Amino acid sequence: MKKLLFDLFPLILFFLAFKFADIYVATGVAMVAAVAQILWLRLTGRAIEGTHWINLSVIVVFGGATLLFHDDTFIKWKPTVLYWLFAVILLGSRLLTGRNLMRRLMGEKIALPERAWSRLNDSWAAFFIASGALNLYVAFSGHFTEAQWVNFKVFGLMILLLLFVVVQSVWLGRHIQADASGEQAVTDRTDPS
Known part of the structure; x- marks a missing residue:
């Protein structure tokens, strides 16, 4: 259950940020959360799965484009x-x-x-x-x-x-x-x- 919640961490924060702000703030929060997730795994010596890297890459590219072009x-x-x-x-x-x-x-x-x-x-x-x-x-x-x-x-x-x-x-x-x-x-x- 902890692993599931940890994997859903960026998504949960995206949802909460959207409810309190807008899609652009939510996107930025999800990007920061995905980076923080990888850093936490690295700092604690836990294995970083391929899915974590893929998710990070996709959120950085598509989230970055969302913020850059405000689209x-x-x-x-x-x-x-x-x-x-x-x-x-x-x-x-x-x-x-x-x-x-x-x-x-x-x-x-x-x-x-x-x-x-x-x-x-x-x-x-x-x-x-x-x-x-x-x-x-x-x-x-x-x-x-x-x-x-x-x-x-x-x-x-x-x-x-x-x-x-x-x-x-x-x-x-x-x-x-x-x-x-x-x-x-x-x-x-x-x-x-």
Whole structure:
């Protein structure tokens, strides 16, 4: 839970700053929070994950452009760029190098048949692509206000992510069963043996 809250730190501060000021102050606060997050990890000797660096890079580039040009279009693109970048990394790694990043991230915790790892990787990539597209719709369709977009960015995308994780857990649960020792063993239910 601490890790989740720590990872959400810039987003929470963005939301609070928007509620008390405007999109430009919120953008600056999120940029400072993302930098502070990296500095804190470095100072405490904790591992800085690739996702932290990616998020920092995207917020600095798009947040910086938002502040420099005083145009909120850039910050509204940020979630989409971040999600689509994750999708490209997931799909590109598998297609170009043959490495399944989901397997690499979760392979020590669970064992799955190769086909299930491929589906897991592709489903996450599809989720990121769809979420990025949905963000663009809410941000630029003209049907939503800026405040509604901020609420969607902070709460809507988070709820979608949580729902997706629950669906993924149920799907993964179909492949996991306890063996005689009570340890979790993973089987491919499509295997006739």
